[in-house]
Amino acid sequence: MSSTTLAEHAHVDHGHAHDDHGHHHQPWYRQYLFSTDHKVIAKQFLLSSLIFLFVGGAFALFIRWQLAYPGKPVPVIGSMMPDTWVDAPGSGIITPEFYAQLLTMHGTVMIFFVIIPFAVGMFGNFCIPLMIGTDDMALPRLNMWSFWLIPPAGLIMMSAFWVEGGYAAAGWTSYPPLSASIGNPALKLNGQALWLISLFLVGFSSIMGAVNYVTTVLNKRAKGMKMFDMPLTVWALFITAIIITLGTPVLAAALAMLFMDNFLHTSFFLPDHLVTSQKYFGGGQPVLWQHLFWFYSHPAVYIMILPLMGIVSDVMATFSRKPIYGYKAMVFAIAGIAFLGFIVWGHHMFQSGMNPLLGTTFMLSTIVIAVPSSIKVFNWLGTLWRGNIKFSSAMLNALAFVSMFIIGGLSGVFMASAPVDIYIHDTYFIVAHIHYVLFGGSLFGIFAGIYYWYPKMFGKMLSETWGRRHFFWTFIFFNLTFFPMHVLGVGGHMRRIYDPNVYDFLKGMAGLNEFITIAAIGLGFSQLILVGNILWSLKNGRKAPRNPWRANTLEWAAPAHPGHGNFDRDITVYRGPYEYSVEGRDLDYWPQWEPGKSVTVDHHTIAVADDAGETKVFGAH
């Protein structure tokens, strides 16, 4: 015990040993705004994603209000809502057209401006160079651009507020012909066209980031670090980056074609003789868009969850004081999911009118992808087995990720079965499923990552008390909000409908809709705790030690609040990232950068006495 205290003490001493590595004084706008430092870029992604999280959340609460209380004015801010959003000026009653814009923008913002920038932009930038022990990305300037495309993209998307017809309103999937805005005159920018331009930019941002990640991981690993010495976070981000480079160009091509259909009245996705006021050449195929879109967007589901699977693995190993169970199996499972992710896109299209024979094919490939997912779950459980589990805020969120991912994965089996999907497709069952995966999964994973790396990011500790409160309220309200949505789906409740009370068969669900809305409001407001904690701790948080969680990975070898250039000494890697509770050592962790010999006997690592001794190591562990 005494050695631990000493170690912590030593960490604090080194806490502010900022290191310049020749990065001399730069003007403020190069330090904070157009910085090429990967950690600053990560913070920029954190800030923009947090802002958009609340924008997207606000859209969701409008949707929920309308579903629970159709035709009733939005409380508090209803009278202040713009005239184009409401049925009469000042009435506060949402119009059906605005409702369609809300659901479109909620999905788009949450996926393209929150989850992907958080998971890939923020964690990719922050974790990769630090965890592989290098000073920065391989291509820092490209990295800076990958962030600086996000704000203009967001502004373009949001500027649709000022164009006729408002925001895009064809759903985040934007199926043509609806998204081609048939009937609108050519050469007129509408919300949908702005949506397409905006996503094109976001796609570029993703590609630039991804190319950078792959290059960095392959070329800039610290001395001695083999690929299989990399933490799972880096593996997951690396494989995700490969998915992005393969998938995003396809989306970009599809967006360009749809933009031409929308703006120039070409007919990539429009068949002949549509009954509309505008003239089209025809000869296109609406379902083609769905194939192109889902060819990207199904892998995008994994872009949104694989990095978090990596992060959760690292958090679980650290707080269970155990090696990841089946590290290589975890890597192969990530790779397997990434590969299979490219051949299952058709399961979004079982009812789309594609050849039903393809339904059989895509059903079988989809069912196969459940296998690597379950391997991961079993390995996480195996990691907990015989651990020494400490329930920190980061760990609680990681455990929420695993448990909610189990539910989301199981509900996925229903819709993977094509005949079951006939009935539940486009109902709230699907809505429940994606929220269990993307909120219960991805967002809890993001929270886990924020709680885990905040000390390294800002040099301060987050408040654990408020971290736990944020976790409990979020976890409870999350389940109260999204679990009943399965039930709505079984009842046949269609998604994206403005007023369920129009239908007799949905009349019995009004109470459930109201319940969900109240829980959703609680869920939304719980997130203020997170923001409050982040801001409060920035100023008042306890000063972070160099290695507050006593973890093994390389980022904890860097100073507590590393400056441009990251490390204050040379890093050599001696072992894998998960040597916790090694027999023959006093400490229950053995950092990757610490010299020392060991033998492996029957899946156990045992430390061997070495003349070099542990005392020579910096950080005095």
Added chain:
Amino acid sequence: MGDILSVFDMLSWFPENISTFGQELDDLFAIIYYISVAIFFLTFGILGWFLVKYRSRPGHKGYNYHGNNIVEVTWTILPTILFAGIGLYSDDIWEKTKYSKRVPKPDVEILVLGKTYGWTFLYPGADGKFGRNAYTDRTARALMTATNPFGKDPEDPASADDFMMENQFRVPVNANVVMRGSSQDVLHSFFLPHMRVKQDVVPGTWMNIWYNAFKTGTYELACAELCGGGHYSMRAEYQVLSKADYDKWLDGKVAEVAAASAPVAEAPAADTTAAAPSN
């Protein structure tokens, strides 16, 4: 309290099933549901047990163990067998309900067209056969307009008795009803919750939709694919009638159409027959 608990009895929320294959779909849902509930309790049980048993406390230590290939292979193969079983069993039902070659010989054939926002139906009329229209002849798509959505060719005599219905349709009980669905503008999805039928309808293509209802009554049709602000209002009603009632209704319609088309020889507006009023 009962209301709250009923949330956990998910299967009780299904609307009544009235189609012959509906029960098979519901049973498949139930099988996956029970398997999921079992896996849920198993994994959450293990998770909860580990969290309590291996919680950090004084004197307790972690255990350095990197995993075991035999265990990995076991928990790869077991889910594979389970999921493959679900997949193969599902495929039988999928082929039966959706494959084009498995669509039964129609007792009644109806065309359905989605539009923003509503549904139009075309019955073949007295001769039981469709004349030249956008379904029977692709080139007739050129005739499609807002008032003649099916592109009925007024010059084809077989077309004259084909009649349209707006936002409602009727089918006989215990008969194979085959509908060919399309759209005149954007995507819609033809959703009969009580029949467990859902099929997107795509402009430019005709989709096969079939079912066989075993119970009479009035039910609802909904659109399940976002098609604009009025998406929610694409509600329609349909009636499943006994054979006698259906024949009586059909005879009435046929007579009505014949009566309406008789004076057309003199009247100038030929397209009023095409857009025969519903009901």
